[in-house]
Amino acid sequence: MLAALLLVLPDRYRVGIASGVRSTVLLPFIAMERGAVDHDGQFADASEVRAERDSLAAFLVGQASLVSENRQLRGLLGMRQRLPYSFVAAEVVRPGGSAEQGSFLVTGGARDGVHAGSPVVTSRGLVGMIKEVYGQDAVGYDWTNPNFRASAVSVDGQTYGIVEPHAGPGGDRMLALTSTALHTVPKKGTLIVTSGSGGTYPRGIPIGEVVGTESEASTWQRIYLIRPLVSPDEMSHVLVLGAPQSTTTVQDLAGAWGIRLRQGPPPDSLMLPRAAPAAAPAAPVERPAPRRTPRPSGPRLLGRPVIRQDQNTQGTQGTPQAGTPVPPQPGTPPDTGRRRQR
Amino acid sequence: MNGAHRWALGALVVILVVLDLVLRVGLGLGHFVPDLIVVALLLAARQMRSGWAAGLGLLLGIVEGAVIPLTFGASALALAILGFLGSRSRDLFSGDSPIFLAFYLFAGKWLYDILLHLILLARAQPGSPSSLILVSPLMALYAAAAGIAAYTAYRTLS
Numbered sequence: 227m228l229a230a231l232l233l234v235l236p237d238r239y240r241v242g243i244a245s246g247v248r249s250t251v252l253l254p255f256i257a258m259e260r261g262a263v264d265h266d267g268q269f270a271d272a273s274e275v276r277a278e279r280d281s282l283a284a285f286l287v288g289q290a291s292l293v294s295e296n297r298q299l300r301g302l303l304g305m306r307q308r309l310p311y312s313f314v315a316a317e318v319v320r321p322g323g324s325a326e327q328g329s330f331l332v333t334g335g336a337r338d339g340v341h342a343g344s345p346v347v348t349s350r351g352l353v354g355m356i357k358e359v360y361g362q363d364a365v366g367y368d369w370t371n372p373n374f375r376a377s378a379v380s381v382d383g384q385t386y387g388i389v390e391p392h393a394g395p396g397g398d399r400m401l402a403l404t405s406t407a408l409h410t411v412p413k414k415g416t417l418i419v420t421s422g423s424g425g426t427y428p429r430g431i432p433i434g435e436v437v438g439t440e441s442e443a444s445t446w447q448r449i450y451l452i453r454p455l456v457s458p459d460e461m462s463h464v465l466v467l468g469a470p471q472s473t474t475t476v477q478d479l480a481g482a483w484g485i486r487l488r489q490g491p492p493p494d495s496l497m498l499p500r501a502a503p504a505a506a507p508a509a510p511v512e513r514p515a516p517r518r519t520p521r522p523s524g525p526r527l528l529g530r531p532v533i534r535q536d537q538n539t540q541g542t543q544g545t546p547q548a549g550t551p552v553p554p555q556p557g558t559p560p561d562t563g564r565r566r567q568r
Numbered sequence: 569m570n571g572a573h574r575w576a577l578g579a580l581v582v583i584l585v586v587l588d589l590v591l592r593v594g595l596g597l598g599h600f601v602p603d604l605i606v607v608a609l610l611l612a613a614r615q616m617r618s619g620w621a622a623g624l625g626l627l628l629g630i631v632e633g634a635v636i637p638l639t640f641g642a643s644a645l646a647l648a649i650l651g652f653l654g655s656r657s658r659d660l661f662s663g664d665s666p667i668f669l670a671f672y673l674f675a676g677k678w679l680y681d682i683l684l685h686l687i688l689l690a691r692a693q694p695g696s697p698s699s700l701i702l703v704s705p706l707m708a709l710y711a712a713a714a715g716i717a718a719y720t721a722y723r724t725l726s
Contacts, residue, residue, distance in 0.1 A: 230645055393698065
C-alpha cells in the first residue's frame with residue numbers, strides 16, 4: 227500500500243523524499259563520486275591543459291582591444307549590452323539499473339546556477355536537458371530517454387524536423403528525424419543541429435549525422451535515422467547551459483562548435499506566397515555590402531585554440547566578449563572543475 | 569531463524585546494498601555492476617515473512633529511486649512486490665542448492681525488470697520492450713552469478 231502510495235504522491239512530495247534520501251543516506255556515495263572525478267582530473271594530460279591555457283591567454287590578449295571597441299560602438303549606436311550565454315561545468319552520475327531510462331544526476335544544482343529546462347551539452351554536441359533541480363545537484367535526461375524531443379534542422383538549413391529516440395538496425399540506440407517534408411532530402415552524413423524552434427534548445431547545437439532513411443512507407447513525410455554525436459558513454463563531463471536569455475537576437479551556438487549554419491527557408495515558408503503581388507510596387511533591391519574576411523591579428527596561438535578566428539566573421543553571436551564562456555571545440559575535453567562561469 | 573542468523577542476514581543485506589551504491593554511484597560504474605539491491609532483497613526475502621520482505625523492498629526501492637528520481641516510486645513498488653513474492657516462494661519451492669538459487673535469482677531479477685517496465689508503462693514512461701528480451705536476461709544471469717557468490721560467502725562466514 228505504501229509503495230503504491232509513493233506512485234500517486236504529488237511531484238513536490240516525491241521530489242522532497244528523494245532529495246531527503248539523497249542528502250542523507252546517499253550523500254557519502256555522491257561525495258565519493260565527486261572525489262573520484264576530481265582524482266581522475268588530477269591525472270589529466272598536463273601538457274595538453276597547458277597548451278590550451280596558453281592559447282586562451284594569447285587569444286584573450288588579442289581580444290582585449292576588440293572588446294573595448296565593441297563596447298564603445300554599441301554605446302554610440304544605442305544598443306544594449308548583449309547578454310552572454312552562461313554555462314555550468316558538471317559531472318554526470320549514471321546509476322545504471324533497469325529504471326534508469328536515460329536519466330542521470332548532475333553534480334551541480336540551483337546553488338551553481340542550474341535551472342530546470344537547461345540544455346546539457348558536451349564538447350561534441352547535445353546530451354539532453356535538465357528536468358529537476360535541487361540545491362546541490364540536478365536530474366536530467368539524455369537523448370535515450372523516451373520523452374526526449376528536439377526541434378532540429380540540417381546544417382544546410384533545408385530540412386526541418388523533430389528528433390526523437392529510435393531503435394536503429396540491430397537494436398542500436400539512435401535518433402530519428404521525423405515530421406520532415408518530402409521536398410528536401412538530406413544526404414548521408416549531413417549534420418543535424420538544433421533549430422531553436424520552440425525555445426527549449428538554442429539554435430546550432432550539433433545532434434548527430436544522417437545515416438539513412440527509416441522507411442519510404444509514409445506518403446507525406448520521411449523519417450531519417452540519425453547517429454548521435456554523443457554516446458551515453460561519453461556523457462561523464464557536461465556543460466549545463468544557462469537559462470534562456472531574453473535577447474533581441476536568436477541565440478545561435480553553431481559557431482561554438484565550429485559549424486557554419488546556413489539560413490534556409492523557415493519550416494512554414496511553404497505556406498507563404500513566393501512572389502510579391504502584382505499590384506505591389508517594386509521595391510529597390512538593396513545589395514549587401516561585400517564582406518571582408520578580417521586577417522587574423524594578435525599573437526600566434528601556441529596550442530589548440532578554443533575559439534577559432536573565423537568565428538569572428540559569423541555575426542554578432544560568434545564574437546565572444548571578455549568573460550563570456552564558450553563551450554570548447556570538438557575534441558577538446560571540457561573543463562573538469564565544478565565552478566560556475568558567467 | 570535465530571538471532572545470530574538474523575544478524576548475519578542483516579549484515580549481508582547491508583553489505584550488498586552498500587557495495588551496490590559504492591560501485592554504481594560512488595565509482596560511477598553504472599551498467600557494469602550487477603543489480604545487488606535486487607540480489608540482497610531476493611536472498612533476504614527467502615528467510616523473512618511476507619510483510620517484512622515487502623517492507624524491506626519498499627525501503628530499498630526508496631533508496632534506489634532517490635538515485636533515479638524520474639522513476640521514483642516505481643522501483644519501490646516493484647521491489648515491494650518482488651519481496652512479497654520472494655517470501656511467498658518458500659511455500660511453493662523449497663531448496664537450498666546452488667542450481668535452485670541461481671534459477672531463483674535469475675527469475676527474480678527478470679521479474680523485477682518486467683514489473684518495473686509495466687509500472688512505468690502505466691505511468692506513461694515506457695521503456696524499450698526489446699531490452700526486456702535482449703538485455704534483461706543477461707543482466708539477470710549476471711545478478712544470479714553475483715548472488716551465488718554472495719550467498720556462498722554468507723554461508724561460509726555464518
